Amino acid sequence: MTPNLHLWLIPILPLAGAAINGLLGKRFSRQLVATVALAFSGAAFAMALWVASQVFFSSLPLPHVETIGTWLRSGAFSADFSFYLDQLSLVMLLVVTGVGFLIHIYSVGYMWEEGGFYRFFSYLNLFMFFMLTLVLASNYLLMFIGWEGVGLASYLLIGFWFIKDSAAAAGKKAFIVNRIGDFGFLIALFLMIKHFGSLDFQRVFEAAKPFAAETTGIGFLSAIALLLMVGACGKSAQIPLYVWLPDAMEGPTPVSALIHAATMVTAGVYMVARSHVIFERAPSALMVVAIIGALTAFFAATIGIAQTDIKKVLAYSTISQLGYMFLACGAAAFSAGIFHLMTHAFFKGLLFLAAGSVIHAVGGEQDMRQMGGLRKQIPVTFWTMTFGTFAIAGIPPLAGFFSKDEILWRAYQASWVYWLVGAVTAFITSFYMFRLWFMTFFGDYRGAAGASHGHEEHIDETRAVVSAPHGHGSHGHGGIHESPKVMLVPLVILAVLSIIGGWIGVPGSLGGSNRFDKFLGPVFRNSAPAVTPERAQFGEMAPPEQTTEGTEPESGPATELIFTGISVALAFLGLFLAWLLYQRRPELPDQIVARFHGLYSSVAHKYWIDEMYAAIFVRPLIMLSRVVFWRTVDQGLIDSTLDASADSARELSDEVRHMQSGNLRSYAGWIAIGATAVIAYMAWVGTK
């Protein structure tokens, strides 16, 4: 008898918070709105912790499925409202609720001055609901609900400042680009229903297990896997559908941190890892995943070099890191991908929140060229961001080092090309992150926020209402000031997580035991396709038990250590180069730009991808819609048909209404004619 954990409560709690704030929040005070939002998301986090404790200390058997009712039934097909807890969804659950709760806390401080406070928290809680539905769903259909729902929440939050045209446009762009991916996802679901007769995870994977890997040609498993990857590309911002994520930075910074860095964009990685049984049987699809991941990682990283908007750098960095995760999945190292997903949630959430704190400190400026020398004014932000930067750059012993190293090592086992691209990307990542770090915190202040001293001071005082009064110590530039404690506490917690988060996955070569990989082992092991189809068909001999996924490297730990050394060296090289260019010799970048003008401008303009998409897809589509669908079909066909029928009805009634003249004798005439007609008819019938 397995205990009932009431998993359904975890997503429902934030939904209740969203409903309360959304329906009644307008009349609430800001304190009450914040209390409601924090209480419900915090309760979800507490539930998640309790569930985790059940798993770890009460040795709850996994996977654990809880069904609360049938959703729909059609013939042999049925889908339930049921929740699926295994090691993978537990990790996601903890990341989503934990990081989500921290970002909720941060948002209270960040959004305090903004209008629509209740609306923001209602959306944020709504997002939590859908994201938790996504990670806890036990079938693809329920997952799809969450999948679409987070897209909706993302749309609402990107366009939170909908009065600004660019924000509204960015929201629409995110929504529409995601539709393309969802289209692929949906078709994959249809194919699953066709071939497996179910969308339930367990039943689909059981049905898929007997199949051998499709090493030759593309069968339906490859088709399903590739279509799922299309969906993942949309949600997780991979080539060619990544274009929405940089624009999504129009949303408030906590939203960028929560949705567009830590949680929602990793849904694609989660989905691919969840479907690993299918992907493992489709080697060509896995290769596509790896190539897309590697390309995206490299491509986005190069764009990140030339961005000057602090949030845009982080956005491209997010795309690049997501590429790493897909690279890991493509190399069939799913647990490495999930490991990076987790550490990335910590350090990228931290970096975004810290960037928000910086932006807040300099009065809304996002251009790094207008910053500089901020480390003295905002020391807490500086230090937390430092840890985040070192973590993402892959400097040991911070979180990013372990997860990235794991991915690179696994990628090398798949193909040295993957490793090479990944390693170069690691170097670029380190470079652009330290560039951001030097430009923001070192050198001299280049902005003008000090001029608006009075305004900043006012905000400061209002903020003190929520947070404990904080020191107004060093106001070297007048307006520049540290954020309130309610924002700093999440920063510090995330910084700590960014430091220690990687220690649960220390690889064997460094004296650890890679506990994370072992923990996820039950999800991913035992699923690799059987060697020969005959054996699989009879299903008698299960593949040999694996403690970790994939084959253990044949080469010893010494080789692995060499690769670790290389990636650390690359990280420090990036640090050194950034220091040289942006700290030691700040005039050098301009000279380089002048030297390689064409290359620089194409990078700075993001390779004109947006313009290209506009020319190839958007404008022809708008033309098509306008000329064919609007003017021809809608106006020419539908409207004119309806108009014509309405017109003819009016003309007919114009004639007929003369019968109703009000003239008594004409009425009598009509009656006489009618009576005559009836009598004539009866006489005619009678004579027949």
Added chain:
Amino acid sequence: MVPLSLYLVLSGILFACGVTGFLIKRNIITIFMSIELMLNGVNLSFVAFAAKWQNLSGQVFVFFVMVVAAAEAAVGLAIIIAVFRTRETLNIDQVNLLKL
């Protein structure tokens, strides 16, 4: 013995006169009298059939029609007087206020 067909032809002529008068006359009194003419045309055919088939039902019907016609005459004349008092005309074409 006058054949039934002659009665019916006379009855038809009377009814047709009534209909025609009803349609072409403008004076309400005349129209009213045309209605009476139609009723009596029908009455004639009733009694003709009653005599032909030796059945009293037709004659009973005629009495009913006469009663209804008397009641109608009472109500109708009252309406005509009321109309004349308010409109000071008996021209039916000018009594058209109920038109939309």
